[in-house]
Amino acid sequence: MTVYIIGHKFHFETENLCRMFYPNSDIHLEYEMQDIQGDLIITKMNIADGNTVLSVDASIDGKTEKAERTIDIYTDDEVEYNLALCLYDCLTKITDYTPAWGLLTGVRPSKLMNRLIEEKGEENAKTYFKNKLLVSEGKTQLAFDVAMAQKQIFNDNRADSFSLYVSIPFCPSRCSYCSFVSHSITSSNAKKLLEPYIENLAKEIVITADYAKNNNLRLESVYFGGGTPGILSAEQSEFLINTVKNNFDMSFCREFTFESGRADTITDEKLLTLKNCGVDRISINPQTFDNGVLELIGRKHTAEEAVEAYRLAQNIGFDSINMDLIAGLPGDTVEGFMNSVDKAISLGAENITVHALALKRSSNLVTKENAALSQDMAAAQMIDYANKTLSESGYIPYYMYRQSRCVGNLENVGWCLPGKECLYNVYMMEEIHTVLAVGAGAVTKLKAPHDNLIERIFNYKYPYEYNTGFDTLVERKNRISEFYSTYN
Numbered sequence: 001m002t003v004y005i006i007g008h009k010f011h012f013e014t015e016n017l018c019r020m021f022y023p024n025s026d027i028h029l030e031y032e033m034q035d036i037q038g039d040l041i042i043t044k045m046n047i048a049d050g051n052t053v054l055s056v057d058a059s060i061d062g063k064t065e066k067a068e069r070t071i072d073i074y075t076d077d078e079v080e081y082n083l084a085l086c087l088y089d090c091l092t093k094i095t096d097y098t099p100a101w102g103l104l105t106g107v108r109p110s111k112l113m114n115r116l117i118e119e120k121g122e123e124n125a126k127t128y129f130k131n132k133l134l135v136s137e138g139k140t141q142l143a144f145d146v147a148m149a150q151k152q153i154f155n156d157n158r159a160d161s162f163s164l165y166v167s168i169p170f171c172p173s174r175c176s177y178c179s180f181v182s183h184s185i186t187s188s189n190a191k192k193l194l195e196p197y198i199e200n201l202a203k204e205i206v207i208t209a210d211y212a213k214n215n216n217l218r219l220e221s222v223y224f225g226g227g228t229p230g231i232l233s234a235e236q237s238e239f240l241i242n243t244v245k246n247n248f249d250m251s252f253c254r255e256f257t258f259e260s261g262r263a264d265t266i267t268d269e270k271l272l273t274l275k276n277c278g279v280d281r282i283s284i285n286p287q288t289f290d291n292g293v294l295e296l297i298g299r300k301h302t303a304e305e306a307v308e309a310y311r312l313a314q315n316i317g318f319d320s321i322n323m324d325l326i327a328g329l330p331g332d333t334v335e336g337f338m339n340s341v342d343k344a345i346s347l348g349a350e351n352i353t354v355h356a357l358a359l360k361r362s363s364n365l366v367t368k369e370n371a372a373l374s375q376d377m378a379a380a381q382m383i384d385y386a387n388k389t390l391s392e393s394g395y396i397p398y399y400m401y402r403q404s405r406c407v408g409n410l411e412n413v414g415w416c417l418p419g420k421e422c423l424y425n426v427y428m429m430e431e432i433h434t435v436l437a438v439g440a441g442a443v444t445k446l447k448a449p450h451d452n453l454i455e456r457i458f459n460y461k462y463p464y465e466y467n468t469g470f471d472t473l474v475e476r477k478n479r480i481s482e483f484y485s486t487y488n
């Protein structure tokens, strides 16, 4: 599909909106009219007689639609908004599909809801979502409920707060839907990388702790994520956790999460080690409790093993366990997904995070198994069931985000029993404080203490680059102190 961007600069927003209607199409942007055949969308801005005219002409799958709006005041916001309305108007008519999130293409609906509540008050924020952004009643309420659940966490946050993220980008094998840069530990190359990786990671933890100390930052939460941190042996986990604890000031740390991840990595020895090291929140991620689906997506564990791992963790004394589920997996059915939700609830998991399948270009599923994809409607039913059943079972939605290329344009929502919110998820998703991140693929996000400015420091993506380019990477961390001395 060719999308023309003529006379305006909103190519990013235009492409995102087109993607909402055509998540799996190749969208090609052009900035000058050409003689191109096929599906076309022409988005245009003209200024005439002091008026700004915004128009969209779409011709897709043999159907054509036009929309035009004239505004008398030129501001970027007005142009962007009115152009989006034209595009939305054409595409809803051509596809006969009305996205539940309306015009909203952003990753963080609850962040926007929080901002609007602050600026306009609760009721006006909801009205803005519904009337201006055309978000459905249900999704508006969801974003609002998330914002309400986060209130106390926002209130407790301080200008000097920060969290630490430790990246373990290795997995026991690669799941077919995964787009993450994780290395399957079954390959001998990845195995060779792991030991030096752990050594470097420990060095980076020590260096980062110095920056935190020198800038008088206060550690609120620690999160070991991946990949699958559960691939670490008990000794390796203990070594890294103790490196964190021995170098950071832990006196204000309110949460220590270790994403054990897949059941095929979990043993009682490892769980006991985590518990003894002071980890108070873990994640065991079944994704589905259907063995056929698990096999199809290349996860090398069964539903029974996930339940067993959960019971093991419960018996060891973990009382804050997250389970991730995914709606829209290939081979799954609405009924199968409903069973998975029911199962996670019946186990009593304190956190249940419901993801909608997102297929990035780098996942094997997109490149090899595209046929498995016509699941949008089913995924919407799955998510509706999850939302209804979880809230009826006493769970509250406390964080959310959206991804591009998500089945049915759906959202990912973290649900929890009251009081069991994962603080790190809220800090990170709502960007309310700095996250210092260590390891391959990790991105440090510096948040200015007194305004909403965010700056990122990227680590190398892959473990081999991380190991070989470690010195350069460490130099980049100088920016932490520069940033705080500028914005403090």
Ligand code: SF4
Pocket (backbone or CB within 6 Å): 170, 171, 172, 173, 174, 175, 177, 178, 179, 180, 182, 226, 227, 228, 261, 262
């Ligand atoms: S466990 Fe997670 S990170 Fe690892 S391959 Fe599977 S989806 Fe990707």
